[in-house]
Amino acid sequence: xxxxxxxxxxxxxxxxxxxxxxxxxxxxxxxxxxxxxxxxxxxxxxxxxxxxxxxxxxxxxxxxxxxxxxxxxxxxxxxxxxxxxxxxxxxxxxxxxxxxxxxxxxxxxxxxxxxxxxxxxxxxxxxxxxxxxxxxxxxxxxxxxxxxxxxxxxxxxxxxxxxxxxxxxxxxxxxxxxxxxxxxxxxxxxxxxxxxxxxxxxxxxxxxxxxxxxxxxxxxxxxxxxxxxxxxxxxxxxxxxxxxxxxxxxxxxxxxxxxxxxxxxxxxxxxxxxxxxxxxxxxxxxxxxxxxxxxxxxxxxxxxxxxxxxxxxxxxxxxxxxxxxxxxxxxxxxxxxxxxxxxxxxxxxxxxxxxxxxxxxxxxxxxxxxxxxxxxxxxxxxxxxxxxxxxxxxxxxxxxxxxxxxxxxxxxxxxxxxxxxxxxxxxxxxxxxxxxxxxxxxxxx
Amino acid sequence: xxxxxxxxxxxxxxxxxxxxxxxxxxxxxxxxxxxxxxxxxxxxxxxxxxxxxxxxxxxxxxxxxxxxxxxxxxxxxxxxxxxxxxxxxxxxxxxxxxxxxxxxxxxxxxxxxxxxxxxxxxxxxxxxxxxxxxxxxxxxxxxxxxxxxxxxxxxxxxxxxxxxxxxxxxxxxxxxxxxxxxxxxxxxxxxxxxxxxxxxxxxxxxxxxxxxxxxxxxxxxxxxxxxxxxxxxxxxxxxxxxxxxxxxxxxxxxxxxxxxxxxx
Numbered sequence: 098x099x100x101x102x103x104x105x106x107x108x109x110x111x112x113x114x115x116x117x118x119x120x121x122x123x124x125x126x127x128x129x130x131x132x133x134x135x136x137x138x139x140x141x142x143x144x145x146x147x148x149x150x151x152x153x154x155x156x157x158x159x160x161x162x163x164x165x166x167x168x169x170x171x172x173x174x175x176x177x178x179x180x181x182x183x184x185x186x187x188x189x190x191x192x193x194x195x196x197x198x199x200x201x202x203x204x205x206x207x208x209x210x211x212x213x214x215x216x217x218x219x220x221x222x223x224x225x226x227x228x229x230x231x232x233x234x235x236x237x238x239x240x241x242x243x244x245x246x247x248x249x250x251x252x253x254x255x256x257x258x259x260x261x262x263x264x265x266x267x268x269x270x271x272x273x274x275x276x277x278x279x280x281x282x283x284x285x286x287x288x289x290x291x292x293x294x295x296x297x298x299x300x301x302x303x304x305x306x307x308x309x310x311x312x313x314x315x316x317x318x319x320x321x322x323x324x325x326x327x328x329x330x331x332x333x334x335x336x337x338x339x340x341x342x343x344x345x346x347x348x349x350x351x352x353x354x355x356x357x358x359x360x361x362x363x364x365x366x367x368x369x370x371x372x373x374x375x376x377x378x379x380x381x382x383x384x385x386x387x388x389x390x391x392x393x394x395x396x397x398x399x400x401x402x403x404x405x406x407x408x409x410x411x412x413x414x415x416x417x418x419x420x421x422x423x424x425x426x427x428x429x430x431x432x433x434x435x436x437x438x439x440x441x442x443x444x445x446x447x448x449x450x451x452x453x454x455x456x457x458x459x460x461x462x463x464x465x466x467x468x469x470x471x472x473x474x475x476x477x478x479x480x481x482x483x484x485x486x487x488x489x490x491x492x493x494x495x496x497x498x499x500x501x502x503x504x505x506x507x508x509x510x511x512x513x514x515x516x517x518x519x520x521x522x523x524x525x526x527x528x529x530x531x532x533x534x535x536x537x538x539x540x541x542x
Numbered sequence: 543x544x545x546x547x548x549x550x551x552x553x554x555x556x557x558x559x560x561x562x563x564x565x566x567x568x569x570x571x572x573x574x575x576x577x578x579x580x581x582x583x584x585x586x587x588x589x590x591x592x593x594x595x596x597x598x599x600x601x602x603x604x605x606x607x608x609x610x611x612x613x614x615x616x617x618x619x620x621x622x623x624x625x626x627x628x629x630x631x632x633x634x635x636x637x638x639x640x641x642x643x644x645x646x647x648x649x650x651x652x653x654x655x656x657x658x659x660x661x662x663x664x665x666x667x668x669x670x671x672x673x674x675x676x677x678x679x680x681x682x683x684x685x686x687x688x689x690x691x692x693x694x695x696x697x698x699x700x701x702x703x704x705x706x707x708x709x710x711x712x713x714x715x716x717x718x719x720x721x722x723x724x725x726x727x728x729x730x731x732x733x734x735x736x737x738x739x740x741x742x743x744x745x746x747x748x749x750x751x752x753x754x755x756x757x758x759x760x761x762x763x764x765x766x767x768x769x770x771x772x773x774x775x776x777x778x779x780x781x782x783x784x785x786x787x788x789x790x791x792x793x794x795x796x797x798x799x800x801x802x803x804x805x806x
Contacts, residue, residue: 167729356648356702360656361617368621372629391615420732420755425748473745476613476737477697482728498615511742512614519619523605523626524571525741530602533574534550540584541547 107199114196114319121323128330132407135445139400142359144346151345154487158344164485168414171236174229178265181219181226182337188219188272192319202279205287217290220276223269224291230265237262244413249432254333254411261334267321275314278307336410340486343408346401347487355478358495359399363388391499394460395441396453398496405488406438415480415490421473428473430480430490436465437493462497468507471497548591553598553634563596565669566631568641568650571606572772578779579642579772585801586642586666592806593679597640603630607649614738621657624649628659642666642797644698644771645736651703665699667709667770667796674715683717684803691718691799692764694755694778695730696771709770712796716803718766723758731755735773756781759791767793 157163162179165172194203205212236242237258245258276292281299299307329335348355366379392398415430416422422429440461447457462468474494481489501507508516518527556563567590572579590597608623631639639661641647651663664672673679691713699705706727713720725731734744734751744750759767759782767782769775778793794802 356698357652358612360653361621364617364621365625365657368618368625371622372625390617418729420734420751421745421747423731423749424744424751424754426745428745469745472742473747474737475697475732475734475739475751477732478701479697479729479732482701495613495615498613499617500615502615503617508614508616509742512616512738515614515738515741516611516616516619519606519608519611519623523623524575525606525610526571526575528575530605533569533604534599534601536569536574536580536583537548537550539580540587 111196111199117320117323118193118196121326124327125330128327131445131449132330132335134449135441136400136403136407138396138441138444138448139398139403140396142399142401144401147349150349154347154349155341155345158347158485158487159340162485164483167483167485171233174232177222177225177229178233181222184222185219185272187215189322192315192322195315196319202287213288216276216287220273220289220291223272226265227269230262230269234259234262234266244417247413247416247429247431249429249435250411250413254435257332257334258411260328261332264321264325264328268318268325271314271318271321273314274310275318278302278310278314282307282311333409333411336408336486339404339408343404344487346404348481348489355481355489355491359492361390361499364390389500390503391501392493392496393462393500393504395437395444397500398437398461398493402437402489402493402496403441405490405493406434406441408486409434409438409488410486411435412485414483414485415488418479418483420475420477420479426470426473427467428470430494433466433470433490433493434488437461440465462500466497468501470494471501472509474498548587550587551598552601552603553636554601554603556598557634563598565595565597565638565640565664566634566636567597567599568607568639568643568646569599569604570641570643570646570772573642574604576772576776578775582642582772582775582795582797585795585806586797588801588806589670589673589679589797589804592804593673595673595678600630607646609645609649610738610741612649612653613736614741624654624657624659628654628657631659631661636661638662638664640664640666640669642770642772642795644696644703645773648698648702665703665705665708665770667699667712668705670797670800671708671711674712679800681712681715681800682803684805686766686799686803687717689718689766690721690764691716691766691768692721692723692759692762693726693768693770693796694723694733694759694774695727696769696774697730697732697736699770700730701728709768709796712800713768716799721762721764723762725758731758733771733774733777735777740773740776752777752781753784756785760785760787764791766799767791768796768799769793770796 162172162176165175191202191204195201208215237245273292273295276289277295277299280287280289280292281296281302282304285293285296299310302310329337370376370378389397395403409431411431413431419428419430447455471494474491476491476495478491481491515525518525522528523530553566567587569583573583574580605626606623607627608620611623612620639650641650644665647663647665650661654661670679674681693709693713695706710720731754732751733755755778759778767778769778775793775795782788782791782793
């Protein structure tokens, strides 16, 4: 399609461009709306307090990539791609404006020398991004860094990771093709740094070829950008958007209270009533469906856990740090996030098609995440600590555990014994309360 | 050794006499019943006594905080324990609690407030460090001077509550050579006991978590591994013993090290 477009008159190009822009915006917004609706399926949880602290967290963790630097080598290369991505938006805006208006390099006459500086800077960053992309492809495919080779990464997740990197290569390739051809066509008038150095590569080409290459680069770049935009909401790459809200709504205290589990107020009411029967019965809506204890499926999780699932970019730092995973257990926190997202996407389609009441006979627990995985967690919070984008897999694991115990009585026999001891003796072991102070006599013997 | 018997008053006695204590010592199930953890309890109480801290315990009125029940998923049982304990603690007007168990510490500190139990909760390593800073406790290295010691971070002290420095400062006060394991502080590897794993067999895998952690210990090869949690204590002791290294590498709670250095 691009080849055909290249020699078309400007007006035709303009019409085609605006049509593609419109279709892209439409497709992106349809999927974005679907994701928003899916996240809203989760249980309400107020995370709007302390907006200033939240903004600070977002600035440090998402914008500043603070936690990435726990792991220096990938952090530096990731930063190259990230900064290039951010700054290249300037050139992208120009390309979009050019496409909409049919003007060639709309910013050039306005900015002059400053334009040369900006585009040269972008070119330089693109070189860094190119190097980083090649490093990342090597880490995934040649060096085979272990966290990219685990079970949950086979098939689509592996392909997804590579597609993103190949598209990045293509984007950089197009930018340099476009700029270099344009530089040769204009006798280096723009003064761009990197494409200026590449000019000898194109020096023998006819004006027609150069014009073709310039258009090829321009269309190639923008079509790839639009295709990428449509692709991102289906991909793990969505983290480039959702890392920001996820850091904003993440744990507030810099993670210092990771040990706190969310309370279940319904149970508090029941126990208070047991302890003091004179208390008034809580008012209940007789029409309300009995709420589930813990999480059987995605809609039983907090909306933040669902946002977590969409934010996960499958880097595997969590699984790498997980003691259960390191010792060969089935549990992988990354897989917990991936399974939650897969089930949420499926459930979202199901609800859109058949309404929220329809039961498709599947659930997050057992069909997507096994009881064995859930039970293997030591709640050590290493996964939470490692996540650069404030995802908390432990919250999901613990809600699933609550469901297993409270709704299915699906508990290892040893835990049942411990429960029994706590209930009857007030201690985790089968020892009488009168033994609680034996140590005092021992000490004073 | 001190010849005088140490008096450990019950909160009920203190209240009956209209007295007050500086702090309530939450002994915990491990600290009360587990053979190994009872030694930690005794060492800590000797230190409290030595520093002239007035304290009391709940004795038979103390029940499990509910942490393992909650982490296993049994919210009913957790809340029954929590509400019972809160009733007792509030009845005595308890304001300040110290405990040598990071699991009790985390639950009392972070999970009781929403249920109506608001206390200042301090881990014993923080409390001892406070005594040290106030000059109520003096620590000298004694036999530990220059010994190579690694500190194993408990997940519920470190990552869960951000307490990394207090235990290390205590060790430094002992004049030891503090050698960190390759995985320490926020990267510390779990001992395998948390999340109620202490009370069941691990799921099928290639190793137990404490065996993995023992690799780190053997690699660093310290004279002592210092712990600050009774469950880590069990796991690390077992791990080192399994490798038959219990003579070379001794696992001790920080309170025990200090009490021993002070010849208590």
